[in-house]
Amino acid sequence: MIEDHGANLDAYRLIWGESAFDEAAERRTQRATFVLWPGQTLQVLCIGMGPPSTLHHHYATQLGISLGSPFLVRTRASGPYTEQQSFIAGPNVPHQVETTGMSSFVLWSESRALADLAHRLRSTSASVLPTLPEELLSALLPVLLASAGHVPDEQARQALLSQILTALIGSTWNEDSDDPRIATAQSLVTPQFLVQQAQPITSLATCVHLSPSRFRHLWRSAMGMSVQSYLRWKRLMAAGYISARGVSLTEAAHAVGFADSAHLTRVFHATFGMPPSRIFKNGHALQVISSVEEAYGLKDLFVPSA
Numbered sequence: 283m284i285e286d287h288g289a290n291l292d293a294y295r296l297i298w299g300e301s302a303f304d305e306a307a308e309r310r311t312q313r314a315t316f317v318l319w320p321g322q323t324l325q326v327l328c329i330g331m332g333p334p335s336t337l338h339h340h341y342a343t344q345l346g347i348s349l350g351s352p353f354l355v356r357t358r359a360s361g362p363y364t365e366q367q368s369f370i371a372g373p374n375v376p377h378q379v380e381t382t383g384m385s386s387f388v389l390w391s392e393s394r395a396l397a398d399l400a401h402r403l404r405s406t407s408a409s410v411l412p413t414l415p416e417e418l419l420s421a422l423l424p425v426l427l428a429s430a431g432h433v434p435d436e437q438a439r440q441a442l443l444s445q446i447l448t449a450l451i452g453s454t455w456n457e458d459s460d461d462p463r464i465a466t467a468q469s470l471v472t473p474q475f476l477v478q479q480a481q482p483i484t485s486l487a488t489c490v491h492l493s494p495s496r497f498r499h500l501w502r503s504a505m506g507m508s509v510q511s512y513l514r515w516k517r518l519m520a521a522g523y524i525s526a527r528g529v530s531l532t533e534a535a536h537a538v539g540f541a542d543s544a545h546l547t548r549v550f551h552a553t554f555g556m557p558p559s560r561i562f563k564n565g566h567a568l569q570v571i572s573s574v575e576e577a578y579g580l581k582d583l584f585v586p587s588a
Contacts, residue, residue, distance in 0.1 A: 324519065326390040327443060329429060335555025337378040341507055341515035342390040343397045344371045345450070347419065349427055350384030357410045368414040372400035373507050377411055378555060387426045387446075392515075395451040397506065421449055463490040464504040467497070471513065473520040476539050483509055518553055521546055531558055 326342070337359045345368075346353060352365035356378050363380070371377045403412040413419070429442055467486040479485045486509070487497035501509040517538045524534040535546035550558040 324392045325443060325447070327446075328388040329385075329426075331383065331385055332381055332388060333556055333560050334380050335378055336551070337376055338551070338553055338555035339371075339374050339376045340390070340553045341373055341511045342392055343373055343400050344377070345369070345389045345391070345396070345400075345414075346379060347387045347414070347422060347426060348381070348384055349386055349423075353386070354380040355411050364409075366411070366413050368419055369411045370400045370403060370414065371411055372404060373397050374511065375400075375410060389446070393447075393451065394505075399451060418449060422446060461500055461504045463492065463497075464501055466490055467501070468505075468512075471516055473516075473523075473538060476513065476517055476520065477537065482513055514549060514553070518546075518550060521550075521558075525558070 324342075337356075347368045348366075352367050353369060354363040355366055355369050356363045357376050359378070369377070369379070400412075403414070404410065407413075414422075425442065425445055429438070467490050470486060470489060471482075475485075476482060483498065484494050487494045490497065492500065498509055501512075505512065517540065520538040521531075521534045521540070524537050525531060529537075530543070531546060532543040535541070535543045540546040540549070547557050547559075550556075
């Protein structure tokens with residue numbers, strides 16, 4: 283399927299916390315706005331001052347552009363930081379980012395086209411976390427600076443995401459796997475599936491008439507990442523949506539198949555470089571538009587207890 287992100291798609295906003303707290307600087311930072319863009323691939327956009335992170339890696343490709351002083355980035359916990367105005371981290375590339383208190387734009391994307399861009403830039407760069415080409419950064423900065431300092435409305439958010447993705451990877455891209463069995467399996471991974479299936483990999487393999495070992499091999503070959511990493515990412519996204527409905531981390535963890543809140547916290551920290559409480563602690567400010575729940579099949583996934 284060809285995805286046209288210039289079409290009339292819906293973008294939805296989820297505010298994860300009224301403000302972020304920079305513990306090292308002992309000050310409150312401005313609100314960071316997270317925009318969720320459902321589609322064939324999920325895009326998560328953050329505009330504002332996000333919290334600092336420890337070394338982590340995840341399924342999504344991550345792209346960052348500072349709107350002020352440079353980021354401090356590194357790829358080893360004991361390694362030196364480098365200053366970069368921008369960075370792109372491909373799937374499963376360890377990275378740590380310090381925002382140094384400035385406003386920034388960060389995109390997490392499931393797009394294989396963006397992962398390919400990260401791979402191409404890394405192959406022509408001496409850095410594991412390459413910067414964006416100067417001409418691309420020059421084209422994007424004015425757009426991002428114009429949106430900084432305020433929360434854009436629905437139409438403006440959609441236009442912003444469209445403009446950014448068009449600049450990065452073109453107006454359309456094909457996200458389908460070359461192997462129809464993998465494409466079918468990917469389409470089956472819904473939040474309900476993750477909750478209902480005790481052995482999701484075996485279930486997916488059975489649905490596409492493969493043995494689990496053969497399925498794992500084909501998935502990695504087609505997606506460039508293990509199926510376990512993909513499922514872990516999907517569980518975390520579902521837990522985030524459910525937490526934003528005002529339920530506890532323990533309830534959210536159980537709802538999407540984690541053993542308990544400690545299990546969710548460990549996986550979240552390894553994936554995002556911070557505990558989930560850093561984002562979800564201001565529960566009164568968390569907000570999910572109902573259309574998000576419908577788009578991701580979450581509306582009836584979990585109903586908070588009275």
